[in-house]
Amino acid sequence: MCLAIPGKVEEISVENDLRIGRVNFGGVVKRVCLDYVPEIQVGDYAIVHVGFAISQVDEESARKTLEVFRQMGMLDEELADEAEQFARAAAVRPSHCPDGSCEPQ
Amino acid sequence: MPENAGAPDFANWACPLPLKDYPAIVMGHGGGGKLGNELVEHLFLPAFRNPELENLGDAAVFEVASGKLAMSTDSFVVQPLFFPGGSIGALAVNGTVNDLAVSGAEPKFLSAGFILEEGFALNQLAAIVEAMAEAARIAGVRIVTGDTKVVERGHGDGCYINTTGVGQLRAGILVGPTRAQHGDAILVSGTMGDHGMAIMSVREGLEFESPIRSDCAALNHMIADVLAAAGDAVHVMRDPTRGGLASTLNEIAISSNVGVEIDEMKLPVRFEVQSACELLGLDPVYVANEGKAVFFVAPSAADRVLEILRAHPLGREAARIGHVTEQHKRLLVARTAMGSNRVIPTQIGEQLPRIC
Amino acid sequence: MKYLTEFRNGEIAQRIAHEIAQIATRPWKIMEVCGGQTHSIIKNGIDQMLPPGIEMIHGPGCPVCVTPLELIDKALAIAAQPGVIFCSFGDMLRVPGTQGDLFQVKGRGGDVRIVYSPLDAVELAQKNPDHQVVFFGVGFETTAPANAMSVHLAKRRGLKNFSLLVSHVLVPPAIEAILSSPGNQVQAFLLAGHVCSVMGFWEYPPIAEKFRIPLVVTGFEPLDLLEGIRRAVVQLEAGTYAVDNAYARVVNFEGNHPAQKLLGEVFEVTDRAWRGIGVIPKSGWRLNDSYRAFDAEDRFQITGIHTEESPLCRSGDVLRGAIKPAGCPAFGKECTPRHPLGATMVSSEGACAAYFNYGRFLSANELAEAGSAWTEAAHA
Numbered sequence: 091m092c093l094a095i096p097g098k099v100e101e102i103s104v105e106n107d108l109r110i111g112r113v114n115f116g117g118v119v120k121r122v123c124l125d126y127v128p129e130i131q132v133g134d135y136a137i138v139h140v141g142f143a144i145s146q147v148d149e150e151s152a153r154k155t156l157e158v159f160r161q162m163g164m165l166d167e168e169l170a171d172e173a174e175q176f177a178r179a180a181a182v183r184p185s186h187c188p189d190g191s192c193e194p195q
Numbered sequence: 196m197p198e199n200a201g202a203p204d205f206a207n208w209a210c211p212l213p214l215k216d217y218p219a220i221v222m223g224h225g226g227g228g229k230l231g232n233e234l235v236e237h238l239f240l241p242a243f244r245n246p247e248l249e250n251l252g253d254a255a256v257f258e259v260a261s262g263k264l265a266m267s268t269d270s271f272v273v274q275p276l277f278f279p280g281g282s283i284g285a286l287a288v289n290g291t292v293n294d295l296a297v298s299g300a301e302p303k304f305l306s307a308g309f310i311l312e313e314g315f316a317l318n319q320l321a322a323i324v325e326a327m328a329e330a331a332r333i334a335g336v337r338i339v340t341g342d343t344k345v346v347e348r349g350h351g352d353g354c355y356i357n358t359t360g361v362g363q364l365r366a367g368i369l370v371g372p373t374r375a376q377h378g379d380a381i382l383v384s385g386t387m388g389d390h391g392m393a394i395m396s397v398r399e400g401l402e403f404e405s406p407i408r409s410d411c412a413a414l415n416h417m418i419a420d421v422l423a424a425a426g427d428a429v430h431v432m433r434d435p436t437r438g439g440l441a442s443t444l445n446e447i448a449i450s451s452n453v454g455v456e457i458d459e460m461k462l463p464v465r466f467e468v469q470s471a472c473e474l475l476g477l478d479p480v481y482v483a484n485e486g487k488a489v490f491f492v493a494p495s496a497a498d499r500v501l502e503i504l505r506a507h508p509l510g511r512e513a514a515r516i517g518h519v520t521e522q523h524k525r526l527l528v529a530r531t532a533m534g535s536n537r538v539i540p541t542q543i544g545e546q547l548p549r550i551c
Numbered sequence: 552m553k554y555l556t557e558f559r560n561g562e563i564a565q566r567i568a569h570e571i572a573q574i575a576t577r578p579w580k581i582m583e584v585c586g587g588q589t590h591s592i593i594k595n596g597i598d599q600m601l602p603p604g605i606e607m608i609h610g611p612g613c614p615v616c617v618t619p620l621e622l623i624d625k626a627l628a629i630a631a632q633p634g635v636i637f638c639s640f641g642d643m644l645r646v647p648g649t650q651g652d653l654f655q656v657k658g659r660g661g662d663v664r665i666v667y668s669p670l671d672a673v674e675l676a677q678k679n680p681d682h683q684v685v686f687f688g689v690g691f692e693t694t695a696p697a698n699a700m701s702v703h704l705a706k707r708r709g710l711k712n713f714s715l716l717v718s719h720v721l722v723p724p725a726i727e728a729i730l731s732s733p734g735n736q737v738q739a740f741l742l743a744g745h746v747c748s749v750m751g752f753w754e755y756p757p758i759a760e761k762f763r764i765p766l767v768v769t770g771f772e773p774l775d776l777l778e779g780i781r782r783a784v785v786q787l788e789a790g791t792y793a794v795d796n797a798y799a800r801v802v803n804f805e806g807n808h809p810a811q812k813l814l815g816e817v818f819e820v821t822d823r824a825w826r827g828i829g830v831i832p833k834s835g836w837r838l839n840d841s842y843r844a845f846d847a848e849d850r851f852q853i854t855g856i857h858t859e860e861s862p863l864c865r866s867g868d869v870l871r872g873a874i875k876p877a878g879c880p881a882f883g884k885e886c887t888p889r890h891p892l893g894a895t896m897v898s899s900e901g902a903c904a905a906y907f908n909y910g911r912f913l914s915a916n917e918l919a920e921a922g923s924a925w926t927e928a929a930h931a
Contacts, residue, residue: 092587092693092745092771093476093550096554107707116470116552118396119404123670126696126810135554137748137801140550140640141668142697144810145748145801147554152800159563159774162570400638400666470552475667476641532561533773535596540908543889544654547641548665550694551586551613551898 094139225345247339255339263364265300280408284326291360296415297432300362312351334413375451380497391482412486428496445541457517476549558772567777578604585743586613608872615898623648638672669701676713696810716847724834741769751806827867866893
């Protein structure tokens with residue numbers, strides 16, 4: 091459920107009784123209802139689902155998350171225990187077989 | 196979104212005199228009498244102008260060099276009739292030209308059959324015919340015979356077109372979906388998904404603004420260049436129209452009884468096409484193309500073919516995307532950006548936008 | 552695309568997967584509830600990247616799949632009526648009812664239209680005052696605000712020809728039902744990120760506490776999914792059972808207040824039948840008294856529906872995570888995407904369709920071999 095993608099708010103206007111934004115999703119622009127994100131401004135990023143902005147992207151948080159990801163695994167070069175951990179994890183019930191036909195060992 | 200985005204300016208169409216009395220199609224236009232003749236004389240003939248057509252016989256008569264002929268037919272029912280980058284008219288010519296070209300033939304002559312709905316605006320028909328004439332001129336083919344029928348209001352979508360084309364098969368060229376071989380390199384002549392997403396962008400209920408334009412184009416000249424350079428190293432050519440690249444590659448895998456592998460990271464997709472697919476939950480590999488070709492070539496010729504494609508205006512973004520294998524026969528498998536493998540099955544029915 | 556593409560970096564994905572392999576010392580079973588997450592996991596082969604002991608169980612997070620058969624049959628009946636414009640998201644068009652699907656109704660002359668947003672349906676109602684416009688309001692909490700706004704607007708604008716066919720389902724009761732069912736093997740949950748962007752995650756600490764199970768709010772891109780799984784494994788290894796937010800750039804604890812406010816004004820909680828699972832108490836929303844006039848079920852009073860599921864279909868067992876799709880005897884035989892017996896094979900989020908479409912009918916060996924000769928052949 092929930093195909094919602096981030097887009098940049100480029101323009102905000104009021105149409106009839108709704109607050110509508112022109113939101114740019116990587117070069118594709120749709121009119122989106124902004125009534126659920128009253129604080130959003132032009133230049134902000136919204137998460138949009140079926141023509142409604144349901145959340146605003148916290149850009150600082152996104153930056154931090156990506157930074158954490160980039161750092162991950164860079165300090166740990168030792169793969170020696172990995173083989174042992176694989177073996178332990180696999181010992182009980184290998185259910186990784188994509189077609190589900192594996193037998194427990 | 197305006198109903199006919201990309202349509203020419205109808206308001207300023209200068210209508211030839213007799214047709215002015217009938218701004219819209221009436222049943223009489225399909226009746227073969229005076230009204231029908233007026234359409235031919237004042238609309239079709241001036242647009243398509245060529246000696247074969249001007250004979251106005253029941254059949255067009257033309258000469259061909261000896262050897263084999265190829266023939267292809269296609270009907271065009273697209274809605275809307277005009278869309279960013281093209282129209283039903285351009286599709287009607289280019290679609291059949293391309294089917295002949297990917298079969299290894301040099302397209303020569305086309306027929307054009309129209310089924311028009313009573314009430315269809317004449318200036319729209321004129322714009323469609325003009326688009327066909329232009330496409331035929333660029334492709335170097337002649338529309339030599341045709342037919343017009345009219346159906347009652349409500350029994351047609353404005354305009355349906357059928358084109359049938361005849362082409363001359365090149366000596367020594369034998370391409371076909373059964374001819375893929377283990378080790379063949381798989382090339383595409385450019386970006387995937389442009390046409391289908393251009394149509395989506397103007398489809399009622401799903402419209403969006405974007406710079407996406409249909410890639411509708413005649414491929415015969417580019418293909419002629421490829422065949423001239425690589426000859427029988429080219430084993431298969433197809434244009435991935437309905438069902439997109441995925442359906443075409445699946446068909447070839449099954450016809451040739453081989454496995455097909457592609458690398459998703461190598462597939463050329465326009466930035467905005469990808470974005471539009473994200474918006475609607477669609478996969479570019481299933482989206483239709485109308486100006487692209489897929490080539491299966493012997494690996495030794497792959498670099499040369501790529502060079503030829505990129506030298507042509509229609510093939511600037513050509514890319515090598517995969518190869519033929521003896522494993523997982525009859526299946527198309529793609530390597531994802533994550534390094535995992537996924538099977539890409541043939542599309543069932545129309546790909547639908549999703550919310551999940 | 553900004554804030555999307557960065558979270559699909561293959562190299563970083565491998566690093567997170569490596570982290571998971573480093574910290575996992577025992578096998579664990581984790582369920583993702585959301586169908587969009589199932590789709591992304593299978594399409595990107597995320598489960599192929601996990602160490603052998605970590606198993607993803609695909610939950611009933613596909614609102615398309617769990618829409619009760621009776622409601623599908625009502626939808627088909629309404630759509631077939633003259634004078635009705637029946638609007639729906641694309642997902643629903645191929646879901647099989649007892650006799651056919653919406654596509655087939657369209658083929659027989661029904662006016663069935665795919666729309667991107669419920670607002671498009673409202674606009675259609677305004678443009679076609681002589682037709683009854685019905686919108687098929689299916690979904691989890693993510694879609695509910697959009698559907699709520701559509702009836703709210705219809706009411707505000709005085710539209711007499713707009714109605715909503717409602718089938719909203721809620722995530723927290725579903726999670727509780729799964730955790731309470733005998734034989735449950737799920738040890739941790741990835742919570743549906745976009746559901747939580749609307750509702751927040753304040754509903755989940757009591758569940759985590761009651762069942763002593765870690766719950767991680769997770770996004771949809773490969774990096775988000777892997778990070779959600781990693782954080783679940785961290786807790787499982789430590790024996791903790793907190794609610795953790797791994798999708799902080801979009802989700803906060805409280806959720807979207809304006810949305811929750813309108814949801815409260817338009818909907819009320821009700822028991823709902825989940826196709827293949829049965830009735831889960833208080834697991835759905837329906838229009839409340841002030842909006843009942845816009846309820847399509849009331850407006851159209853369809854009777855005489857005789858629902859009949861295929862006896863071969865085991866989608867219920869699949870949805871509860873009891874069996875994998877390939878464990879169903881009909882999988883790939885009587886039941887394929889071309890001839891689906893149940894909803895899990897129709898929707899691309901359905902576990903059965905996802906498995907079938909992404910080649911999970913191949914053995915692990917075959918799928919691995921599929922990419923084996925890459926480097927050599929590709930550059931021959």
